Amino acid sequence: MNIEQFVAQSEGKWRSMRSGHSLAFQQFEEVLSEVNIERVEQTDQQIQSLLDSSSLDSSASIASPFRMSWAAESDWEPDDPNEVSSGACLIVPVPSNESTGRLLRSVGYAEAAPAESEYSFLSDGTFILQTQYEQSIAEERIWFVSDHVRCRSSVLRTSAGSGILQTSFASEVRRLNS
Template sequence: MNIEEFFQLSAGKWFSHRTSQHLAFNQSEESKSDIIIEALALDDPKVIKLCQQYEINPSSASCAAKISWNGTIEKDKTKHSGSTVLVSVTDADNPSEGKLLREVVDADKTPVAGHYKFDSDGALILTIEDETMSLEERLWFASPNLRMRVNVLKSFDGFSIASFTSEIRMGGFPPAAKASEAANSVSS
């Protein structure tokens, strides 16, 4: 699997159920969300703007998506919603790796590109590190309509959170040929 296939297989509407463990406090938390992932054209103004924020030539982008979510944190019934844009920039020397750019909405924050790579099982491994925290996330498809994620977020002041998320496709299926090809590469 490559990043373009991963983005294509991710397109659609998903129901997400996340369980997080706050390691320092020995507390767990659950959240549920509806997530919509839409492919964006590489000449979309949002994609071009994001590349410019990271000082990357927009022609280097390999694929892009807009992710929107609307959900609830179960513990205190807190609503959370929002959206972000992601742009991948594939490494010219190694097509199974690259940078993942994420829209930064806080003007005080410096954009930090994540690094992605695919492991031998076809899972996407994403790492992000800035001056305050590090994140490692593994995303994979158990089937074309079931996506899993595990991540560990560590702040440099000792605070850590580990999460497991299952996402079930609710609609907006990717093109059948691409989904079938990607699913075959997932199951082999």
């Protein structure tokens, strides 16, 4: 698996069911989401802006940039459990070789700020993403069970890496047009 294959296989609309365990608050959270993943043209001006604001050379070779948007309902919303949170981010892969590279995100997974991550693929095609944020370290894993089903897990650690703050697991099913 390489980044181009991974993005191509990820494109589309997904229904996600995620279970999270916050060790810090000793609570479970169930989240239902609609996730949309679509490619972005490499000439999109936002890509260059993201590259310019990163630590990478602005002429770095990118591959398969995409936009991910989501709308999620959580049973852990303190004010209104039916409240829908939504968002979107631009994601720009910058491969180092066939199986590793950097990933630029306009909004991070664990903290709502631009993020730079390291990615790699295991021999079985599992995508691993590691991100060092200001307050935490996130490790995400995504793997495909079939063409239309994928799984995602994450572990969020303290910034020193010594304590686990949160874990989650999601199963995601692609929405097929009839």
